Amino acid sequence: MIKITLDKSKCIGCGTCWALCEKYFQEGQDNKSHLAGVKEQAQEELEVAEIGCAENAATACPVQCITVK
Ligand code: SF4
Numbered sequence: 895m896i897k898i899t900l901d902k903s904k905c906i907g908c909g910t911c912w913a914l915c916e917k918y919f920q921e922g923q924d925n926k927s928h929l930a931g932v933k934e935q936a937q938e939e940l941e942v943a944e945i946g947c948a949e950n951a952a953t954a955c956p957v958q959c960i961t962v963k
Contacts, residue, residue, distance in 0.1 A: 899962075902938065908956060
């Protein structure tokens with residue numbers, strides 16, 4: 895499995911990740927990024943079978959608050 899980690903404390907809500915990868919990223923209630931299907935919290939984690947577009951989102955994030963491994 896591949897783990898996507900999102901540090902919302904660094905997120906500036908630019909929208910790049912959900913524009914590039916709506917499968918895994920959404921706009922949260924705080925207008926910051928949010929991982930699909932998990933509880934909204936300061937540090938979010940999502941395990942997925944395929945990395946898919948998540949790598950593009952992690953690379954494109956201007957504050958590098960997404961990790962994929
Ligand atoms: S690309 Fe980065 S800074 Fe922009 S909304 Fe997504 S996680 Fe936040």
